[in-house]
Amino acid sequence: MNRNLQPTMKDVAREAGVALGTVSRVFNGYPVGEEYRERVEAAAEKLNYRINNYARGLKTNKTFCIGLLMPSLRHPFFAALIDELTAALMHRGYLTNVMITNFDPGAELKCFNLIEQNKVDGIIALTYRPDLVVESAVPVVTIDRQFHPAIPCVSSDNFRGGQMAAEKLLELGCRKLLFLRIGPEIQSEADRRGPGFEDVCRRTGTAYDSLLVNDEETEAPVYQFLSRHLQDGHLDFDGIFCNTDGLARRVMEFLERNGVRVPDEVQIIGYDGIIDFATGCYVCSTIVQPLRQMAEAAVNLLLSSETPAGEAVLRLPVTYVPGGTTRDGPAAVGDSGVYNPFHTEFR
Amino acid sequence: MNRNLQPTMKDVAREAGVALGTVSRVFNGYPVGEEYRERVEAAAEKLNYRINNYARGLKTNKTFCIGLLMPSLRHPFFAALIDELTAALMHRGYLTNVMITNFDPGAELKCFNLIEQNKVDGIIALTYRPDLVVESAVPVVTIDRQFHPAIPCVSSDNFRGGQMAAEKLLELGCRKLLFLRIGPEIQSEADRRGPGFEDVCRRTGTAYDSLLVNDEETEAPVYQFLSRHLQDGHLDFDGIFCNTDGLARRVMEFLERNGVRVPDEVQIIGYDGIIDFATGCYVCSTIVQPLRQMAEAAVNLLLSSETPAGEAVLRLPVTYVPGGTTRDGPAAVGDSGVYNPFHTEFR
Numbered sequence: 001m002n003r004n005l006q007p008t009m010k011d012v013a014r015e016a017g018v019a020l021g022t023v024s025r026v027f028n029g030y031p032v033g034e035e036y037r038e039r040v041e042a043a044a045e046k047l048n049y050r051i052n053n054y055a056r057g058l059k060t061n062k063t064f065c066i067g068l069l070m071p072s073l074r075h076p077f078f079a080a081l082i083d084e085l086t087a088a089l090m091h092r093g094y095l096t097n098v099m100i101t102n103f104d105p106g107a108e109l110k111c112f113n114l115i116e117q118n119k120v121d122g123i124i125a126l127t128y129r130p131d132l133v134v135e136s137a138v139p140v141v142t143i144d145r146q147f148h149p150a151i152p153c154v155s156s157d158n159f160r161g162g163q164m165a166a167e168k169l170l171e172l173g174c175r176k177l178l179f180l181r182i183g184p185e186i187q188s189e190a191d192r193r194g195p196g197f198e199d200v201c202r203r204t205g206t207a208y209d210s211l212l213v214n215d216e217e218t219e220a221p222v223y224q225f226l227s228r229h230l231q232d233g234h235l236d237f238d239g240i241f242c243n244t245d246g247l248a249r250r251v252m253e254f255l256e257r258n259g260v261r262v263p264d265e266v267q268i269i270g271y272d273g274i275i276d277f278a279t280g281c282y283v284c285s286t287i288v289q290p291l292r293q294m295a296e297a298a299v300n301l302l303l304s305s306e307t308p309a310g311e312a313v314l315r316l317p318v319t320y321v322p323g324g325t326t327r328d329g330p331a332a333v334g335d336s337g338v339y340n341p342f343h344t345e346f347r
Numbered sequence: 348m349n350r351n352l353q354p355t356m357k358d359v360a361r362e363a364g365v366a367l368g369t370v371s372r373v374f375n376g377y378p379v380g381e382e383y384r385e386r387v388e389a390a391a392e393k394l395n396y397r398i399n400n401y402a403r404g405l406k407t408n409k410t411f412c413i414g415l416l417m418p419s420l421r422h423p424f425f426a427a428l429i430d431e432l433t434a435a436l437m438h439r440g441y442l443t444n445v446m447i448t449n450f451d452p453g454a455e456l457k458c459f460n461l462i463e464q465n466k467v468d469g470i471i472a473l474t475y476r477p478d479l480v481v482e483s484a485v486p487v488v489t490i491d492r493q494f495h496p497a498i499p500c501v502s503s504d505n506f507r508g509g510q511m512a513a514e515k516l517l518e519l520g521c522r523k524l525l526f527l528r529i530g531p532e533i534q535s536e537a538d539r540r541g542p543g544f545e546d547v548c549r550r551t552g553t554a555y556d557s558l559l560v561n562d563e564e565t566e567a568p569v570y571q572f573l574s575r576h577l578q579d580g581h582l583d584f585d586g587i588f589c590n591t592d593g594l595a596r597r598v599m600e601f602l603e604r605n606g607v608r609v610p611d612e613v614q615i616i617g618y619d620g621i622i623d624f625a626t627g628c629y630v631c632s633t634i635v636q637p638l639r640q641m642a643e644a645a646v647n648l649l650l651s652s653e654t655p656a657g658e659a660v661l662r663l664p665v666t667y668v669p670g671g672t673t674r675d676g677p678a679a680v681g682d683s684g685v686y687n688p689f690h691t692e693f694r
Contacts, residue, residue, distance in 0.1 A: 065412075065444070072430075073420075073426050073427070073429055073430035073433070074423075074426065074427060074430055074622075074624070075624055076421075076423065076426070076624050079420050079421065079423070079426040080420070080421060082420055082445075083419075083420035083421055083447055086420070086445055086446070086447050087447065090446065090447075090458075095444045095446070096444065096445055096446075097412070097442045097443065097444060097445075098429075098433055098443055098444075098445040099433070099437065099442070099443075100430055100433050100434065100437075111437075245625070246624060246625040249625035249626070250625055250626065253626070274624065275421075277421070277422055277423050277593060277621065278592070278593040278596035278597055278630065279596070279597065279600070283625065
């Protein structure tokens with residue numbers, strides 16, 4: 001090691017047994033073989049080499065910060081998504097500037113400006129403002145909602161998820177299906193859940209109905225619709241697909257309050273894959289979004305200079321899991337590592 | 348406005364009708380009257396004035412970023428805490444670098460180094476590594492666990508919360524009380540919940556028992572203890588205080604599986620104030636931590652240059668709310684703005 005107290009990149013290269021250029025590539029976030037990255041990282045850790053990112057920013061004009069623009073941290077879907085994105089970025093040596101907009105388009109614009117002022121290297125955004133991100137000067141990847149053909153978007157395969165929900169309900173003996181959707185008017189990839197569901201119903205000649213509510217204030221139309229189809233504790237449908245797990249839970253509680261047993265009389269499937277914080281089980285039978293894969297894909301798209309070919313929407317495969325609201329067994333334990341008494345509860 | 352395309356601070360001062368120094372104070376994050384801050388912010392927005400924080404960092408040696416070191420994003424308590432901290436920081440013009448450690452002390456150290464390399468202006472940490480933060484060169488405020496008398500710590504008033512739980516159970520007719528605690532061995536402010544509970548039991552001459560489990564892997568000792576006190580569907584206790592809402596939920600499910608009705612036969616109070624994502628109601632009767640006040644206090648302590656006098660642990664007042672596991676009514680709706688069909692569910 002040289003005589004300075006601080007080890008240099010050369011010291012790290014010697015310790016790792018790699019070329020200086022390889023160390024530079026790793027420290028500057030450029031692609032390099034995983035084995036080389038690990039050797040360089042191990043050597044840097046051993047020598048206690050500290051990158052001065054602030055000085056590095058001056059030299060390379062990179063900040064090694066990515067801005068994350070997300071609508072909420074209170075909903076477990078967004079919290080889990082931010083968790084995966086933060087982990088994927090940290091693995092690549094990037095810090096994450098998390099900005100929460102609380103679904104407020106004004107706040108989204110303010111956050112966007114704030115992020116740009118701080119010269120992040122890129123932005124991953126799940127926004128409710130369709131005109132927002134296309135003006136940005138830094139690379140952007142969106143989640144669930146594409147704004148422009150040139151801006152890559154990552155989502156789960158919502159159409160296939162809708163198909164899977166219908167197929168599963170039919171497999172479990174349902175004969176009269178219902179799709180319930182409530183959400184904002186602004187278009188998103190999530191809008192494909194219903195068409196996927198209806199596609200299977202039509203192709204199999206299954207009787208079905210759909211209720212799509214564009215309402216930002218109340219779910220009353222959903223309960224009014226269900227009440228109209230309720231008679232003497234019997235519902236006209238025996239299988240329901242809800243566009244989110246949250247709606248599925250509320251529909252379940254509504255039906256049970258009205259004497260309809262779930263899953264004995266009516267089976268319900270939601271969408272998202274929300275895991276209960278206390279039990280570690282899925283909160284309902286559900287189509288699980290592959291959050292880890294979505295986060296990895298979003299980060300890879302953002303950090304690579306290449307734009308994907310074609311439509312630039314990456315739709316990643318979903319899975320179905322039972323969660324107690326269908327007749328295929330009790331709620332499954334989540335495999336996302338959420339439930340572990342130590343990891344979830346000990347403070 | 349001057350002839351440059353970019354407005355200057357002088358333009359903002361003129362527009363806001365304040366002195367240039369006031370604009371400078373606002374942009375540099377120094378204390379200023381709320382009315383002045385609002386006028387400056389409105390003027391800056393109107394003129395589309397953009398602070399170049401990167402250049403500003405060079406001049407003032409400030410980054411206007413705060414590092415947040417948190418153990419988890421998957422647990423709703425931590426997610427809500429991070430949400431409040433991020434909002435409090437953004438309100439003051441600071442970005443938040445969120446680092447999630449997943450309870451791994453190695454990851455905590457790595458995050459700490461990463462944060463320091465990026466020269467954040469301060470760190471707010473909830474860590475599980477008692478030797479970690481005292482070495483830091485930047486200002487630090489901790490949550491729930493104090494490492495050093497010179498490092499301010501913010502928590503809820505855990506002792507008073509324990510007292511409130513006992514008082515409420517007695518008020519609701521319980522006569523034989525139980526305190527259940529499971530958690531890691533490392534000390535924290537949360538350890539005061541049990542002593543607060545026992546204090547009331549002793550002072551009122553109430554029969555009580557306590558089970559404190561230091562275990563990081565399993566909650567089995569809790570269920571073994573309960574099983575020993577269960578006979579023919581009757582539990583030896585009629586009021587239980589659990590050290591977290593998660594434990595309260597699991598104890599409730601365990602008792603109901605064993606034929607003990609909650610809250611008819613046994614009443615349970617948890618701690619934290621977790622709100623169910625689907626219904627917007629508290630998941631159990633609980634002592635609610637004042638997350639917004641805790642976040643504001645932590646941010647104020649961090650950004651002010653003054654160290655608080657005395658022990659430097661700020662313990663903020665808690666409240667009790669019914670949540671369906673006590674006989675004082677059904678689950679209350681949370682007031683944290685979590686449940687709103689649009690805000691929680693629409694994607």
